[in-house]
Amino acid sequence: MTHRRLTLRRCQNGFEALSKASLQAKAQVWIDGNRVAIGRDDPTGVYNLLESLKPHMIQLMEVYPSVATIPAEFLVDACAVIVVLTKRD
Secondary structure, three states, X not given: OOOOOOOOHHHHOOOOOOOOHHHOOEEXXXXXXXXXXXXXXXXXXXXXXXXXXXXXXXXXXXXXXXXXXXXXXXXXXXXXXXXXXXXXX
């Protein structure tokens, strides 16, 4: 089985200079309007969360790859944002 990974390079580069972990931005995932907490110490958290969503469950997915493109309602401690809306039965 081949796994395809999303790489958000803007989240990986440039943050080494920040000394406090609480100041480091990270990729955020929002599902149905709710921010999903992902631990800072788990770089695979975003991947694991997205892999848990089955394609038939997703109605819409938006990826905002940089701070300049993130809408204000999702701009909370993030260097990139993935927004997922799931289908309603």
